[in-house]
Amino acid sequence: MNFLHHNYQSILKQRVTLIEDFLKTCIQENNISSTLQHAMNYSLLAGGKRLRAVLCISSAALFDLSPTSILPFAAGIEMIHTYSLIHDDLPAMDDDDFRRGKPSCHKAFNEALAILAGDALLTDAFTFMSTLNSIVPSNNILVAIHEIAQAAGSNGMVKGQSMDIEHTGVSDVSFNTLCIIHEYKTGALFRASCTTGAMLAGANESAIYALKCYGEALGAAFQITDDILNVTADSITLGKPTRSDQEKGKITYPSLLGLEKSKKLAEEKIHLAISSLDTFTGDEVLFLKEVANSLLTRTH
Numbered sequence: 001m002n003f004l005h006h007n008y009q010s011i012l013k014q015r016v017t018l019i020e021d022f023l024k025t026c027i028q029e030n031n032i033s034s035t036l037q038h039a040m041n042y043s044l045l046a047g048g049k050r051l052r053a054v055l056c057i058s059s060a061a062l063f064d065l066s067p068t069s070i071l072p073f074a075a076g077i078e079m080i081h082t083y084s085l086i087h088d089d090l091p092a093m094d095d096d097d098f099r100r101g102k103p104s105c106h107k108a109f110n111e112a113l114a115i116l117a118g119d120a121l122l123t124d125a126f127t128f129m130s131t132l133n134s135i136v137p138s139n140n141i142l143v144a145i146h147e148i149a150q151a152a153g154s155n156g157m158v159k160g161q162s163m164d165i166e167h168t169g170v171s172d173v174s175f176n177t178l179c180i181i182h183e184y185k186t187g188a189l190f191r192a193s194c195t196t197g198a199m200l201a202g203a204n205e206s207a208i209y210a211l212k213c214y215g216e217a218l219g220a221a222f223q224i225t226d227d228i229l230n231v232t233a234d235s236i237t238l239g240k241p242t243r244s245d246q247e248k249g250k251i252t253y254p255s256l257l258g259l260e261k262s263k264k265l266a267e268e269k270i271h272l273a274i275s276s277l278d279t280f281t282g283d284e285v286l287f288l289k290e291v292a293n294s295l296l297t298r299t300h
Helices: 002-023 034-044 051-061 067-088 111-129 138-152 157-166 175-185 187-200 205-232 253-257 259-275 283-297
Strands: none
Touching: 002 051, 002 067, 002 283, 034 067, 034 111, 051 067, 051 187, 051 205, 051 283, 067 111, 067 138, 067 157, 067 187, 111 138, 138 157, 138 187, 157 175, 157 187, 175 187, 175 205, 175 253, 187 205, 205 253, 205 259, 205 283, 253 259, 259 283
């Protein structure tokens, strides 16, 4: 744990900076469709934790694959995540006017351009993912891209969003249904962010499965803490309106379980995530365990 105490924040900052610097080069604005590209950059470069991309490069580092060698893939994950936020904020979806402390894409531009910016980020992501350097075998790239596509599509995020919309305003949503919604809407991309790093590095099936379990538990913990913050945090710190889920009639962990039970459930998921990594050794696994621990103290 000494490694974590002294180095976790430093390594996290280094990796986030690495990802941020690369993202700034992804969408080059020019005179052709410059408004579209500006809208894409507006949301892509709006900040954020870059947690999914960090998970990808850190999982790869478990198997000695350097972060810089898969930056385009990690950036692609962030592009997919950003697309999902743009579309989720639309009036026809979650109808949120603010994201990451500033107006949502459709408020800063317009709904049509926000839809197109999301579409472009989603499709451009796969361009970046498919252009890794020769260090990564092409078959590993193909397997990882398939994993991400599954996580983003009708068996992943899109399915979760669809279920979330279907159950908005429904008063008798069960705990099991709530967990399934977020297993897809939030958990799928967390899981894939962890497993694809290992896939790109050529890890064996048992290692990939362990990271799958870690990612799923981490995604669940992230969603639970997100729901808690929607009730307890202030809008300035959170970067978006608070209590918005309650106002829209969305079922959340606190509304179903209460705050204390939700906090306990988050702790259980974090412990599950950490225990999933028990077969690994070294500094990189300590870093991933600390990523899980950090969710307990997140403020946004």
